[in-house]
Amino acid sequence: MTAAVETGADPLLQHASPTHPLAALRRGDGIVGIGELLRLEFSGPDRFAAAAAAWRELAAASTVEDAVHRPGTGLVAFGAFAFADRSGATSVLVVPELVVGRQAGAGWVTRITRAEEGGAAATSAEEEQGMPAPTPVGARPRATLAAGSLSREEYVQLVRDAVGRIRAGEVEKVVMARDAVASIPPDADRRALLQELAQAYPDTLTFAVDGLMGASPETLVSVHAREASARVLAGSMARGAGTAEDAAAATALATSAKDLDEHAFAVQSVLRALRPHARAVTASESPFTLKLPNLWHLATDVEVELAEDASSLDLVAALHPTAAVAGFPTAEALALIAELEPFDRGRYAGPVGWIDQDGDGEWVIALRCARVDDDGTLTAYAGAGIVADSDPESELAETRMKFRPIADALR
C-alpha cells in the first residue's frame, strides 16, 4: 500500500538506515527504502534477463494498492548489477519493507509485506502508518582516498598500453578505470556522505544500494508510462578556473574531434540497443555541454516511445554495457578491459537504480561512486574513455576529477 504523507521539507535521507541506506534521490525528490523484505541475487551473462524475469513474476503475483500513482509509488525494488559477466560480484534486487518518497512536494509511504502466493503486497498511501521516526543525519566520516590496485604511474602505463592496442586496430575505443581506497568507521552514518553528494551534485542521481553509493550524472534508462529516456555522456574536460577559462574549456570540448568521436560511439551504442524496442527515437543531432561542479561532459539526451511492454530492466539488459563505460566494439573492448585492468570492477559502471510493479523505473550507470563494505573499507572507481589520440597524462587527470565527488564527500 502506498499512502501520501506529509514529509515536509525533511530530507528523505533522515528516514534511511545510517549503515545500510537504500536511496535514489534527485534534487531532494525520490525514494528511500527501509529494511529488507526480499533479496534476489543474480550472476553471470544472464543476470539481467534473469532479474527481469524474476521481477515480472514477483510483480504479477503481488497485490498493489496505490492511491498516489507517481514514479516510485507501489511495489519497488532497488537494484545494482555487476559490470562484467564474469565478475565475482553478484547483482541484486532488494525489496525494502518500507519506502518513503517525495515528488514535487507530494510525499508518500509504501508498506510492503510478503504475500502467501510468493508475491508481495504493497500499499502506498497518503497517511502515515507507523513510519519509523526520522533520525537526524550524523557526522560525516572523514578519510583520504589512496591509490588502489594501480599507482598513478601504472595507470598512465595502462592507458599507454591501451592506446597501443587501439593503434594496432584491436578496438576503436576502450574505457580504462582505476580504483582508490579509504577506510571509514564501520558504524559511521553513511547518509552523511549521500547528503554531501546530493548537495554538491544536484543534477545527478544520488544512489545507495547494497553498499554502493555515488552521484551519477549518466541516466542509462528511465521508463515511465511507455516513454523511455536516456542521457549519454562521453567526452570530458576539467572546469576552468575563472569564467573566461571555464567558457573556453566548454568550447574546447564542444569542438574537440577526439571527444566528439568518443561521444559518437557512445550515442550510437545506445541508439542501436534501443531501436528494437522503440516505435520512435529522438536524439539531438549534436551533443550539448553538461556542466557539473567537477567537469564538463559532452551529453546527448535520447527520448524513446516504447513499442512493446518492455520493462526498464529489459532495456537495461539491451543497453549494458554502453560504449561510455566499455568502449567500441563492445566484445573486443570488454576483452581488453578484462585483460588490462588488474581488478574486478564489481558493480562500478554497472546499472544501479529501481524498478516498480509495472516495470517502470530509473537506472543510472554507477559512476562517481564507491563501494563501502561492512567493515568500513571504501573502494572508489573512476575511468576514462581511451581513443587512438588519447594523452595518458590527461586521462589520469580526468580520473582524478571523476574521483572528486567521493574524495570531497570524505574531506
Ligand SMILES: C=C(O[C@@H]1C=C(C(=O)O)C=C[C@H]1O)C(=O)O
Ligand atoms: C567511466 C566514467 O565516466 C564515463 C566516461 C566519460 C569519458 O570518458 O569522457 C564520461 C562520462 C562517463 O560516461 C567514470 O566516471 O568512471
